[in-house]
Amino acid sequence: xxxxxxxxxxxxxxxxxxxxxxxxxxxxxxxxxxxxxxxxxxxxxxxxxxxxxxxxxxxxxxxxxxxxxxxxxxxxxxxxxxxxxxxxxxxxxxxxxxxxxxxxxxxxxxxxxxxxxxxxxxxxxxxxxxxxxxxxxxxxxxxxxxxxxxxxxxxxxxxxxxxxxxxxxxxxxxxxxxxxxxxxxxxxxxxxxxxxxxxxxxxxxxxxxxxxxxxxxxxxxxxxxxxxxxxxxxxxxxxxxxxxxxxxxxxxxxxxxxxxxxxxxxxxxxxxxxxxxxxxxxxxxx
Numbered sequence: 001x002x003x004x005x006x007x008x009x010x011x012x013x014x015x016x017x018x019x020x021x022x023x024x025x026x027x028x029x030x031x032x033x034x035x036x037x038x039x040x041x042x043x044x045x046x047x048x049x050x051x052x053x054x055x056x057x058x059x060x061x062x063x064x065x066x067x068x069x070x071x072x073x074x075x076x077x078x079x080x081x082x083x084x085x086x087x088x089x090x091x092x093x094x095x096x097x098x099x100x101x102x103x104x105x106x107x108x109x110x111x112x113x114x115x116x117x118x119x120x121x122x123x124x125x126x127x128x129x130x131x132x133x134x135x136x137x138x139x140x141x142x143x144x145x146x147x148x149x150x151x152x153x154x155x156x157x158x159x160x161x162x163x164x165x166x167x168x169x170x171x172x173x174x175x176x177x178x179x180x181x182x183x184x185x186x187x188x189x190x191x192x193x194x195x196x197x198x199x200x201x202x203x204x205x206x207x208x209x210x211x212x213x214x215x216x217x218x219x220x221x222x223x224x225x226x227x228x229x230x231x232x233x234x235x236x237x238x239x240x241x242x243x244x245x246x247x248x249x250x251x252x253x254x255x256x257x258x259x260x261x262x263x264x265x266x267x268x269x270x271x272x273x274x275x276x277x278x279x280x281x282x283x284x285x286x
Contacts, residue, residue, distance in 0.1 A: 067098060127193075196230070229270075231276055251286060
């Protein structure tokens with residue numbers, strides 16, 4: 001989650017050619033119910049000790065941890081830490097999901113699929129959490145149609161390559177783009193099991209808030225029968241202070257996230273809130 005998306009809504013762009021659709025069909029909203037209030041997840045990009053991470057997760061009622069997994073995890077010495085993390089998380093019913101991504105994966109599918117095979121081989125993870133942001137790829141400005149085509153093919157290939165659920169981080173404004181005569185956000189939902197919206201604002205409800213900027217995804221997720229998790233930022237963003245709780249602190253974060261829970265309690269697709277990220281969340285002022 002290295003990119004920045006704080007520029008407001010992006011103008012709709014009509015692509016020249018439609019993509020062939022994968023075989024999966026939309027399930028509609030049948031069976032979806034909003035996640036219970038207080039459902040939380042968090043990203044972990046660093047290599048902090050497992051005991052520290054799991055203890056914090058439990059204290060914050062986090063039920064899913066997106067754990068960054070390096071492509072060379074089998075040889076870089078970090079596998080033991082992740083094994084310990086799972087041993088500590090399992091009794092607390094905290095799920096680990098493998099976190100990874102690189103803008104280069106938009107065109108280098110072989111690297112992405114190799115990483116996924118490594119993740120699966122560890123047997124440690126309940127799912128794959130993909131953070132590939134195509135707007136950071138070189139082709140976003142030089143070949144937008146080709147970049148989006150490649151990105152959607154990547155999602156389809158990764159979902160087909162493993163039985164682990166695939167969840168993707170997405171900007172709130174993907175619904176402003178078209179692929180042929182199809183909406184980009186809808187096309188993403190067809191290729192993944194769930195999404196996490198980078199709905200980074202420092203208010204939970206009201207104008208330009210976490211809930212408001214996520215409405216398009218929540219609506220589309222309900223129609224597609226797919227879960228939509230909302231995201232909150234805690235990292236300092238000098239170029240977008242209204243995108244993060246770095247200045248507001250931990251108390252304000254909890255207050256605003258509670259507002260999100262209340263506002264979405266009847267929203268079928270709502271899957272809870274993920275906080276980005278562990279290190280800066282823990283360091284928030286009271």
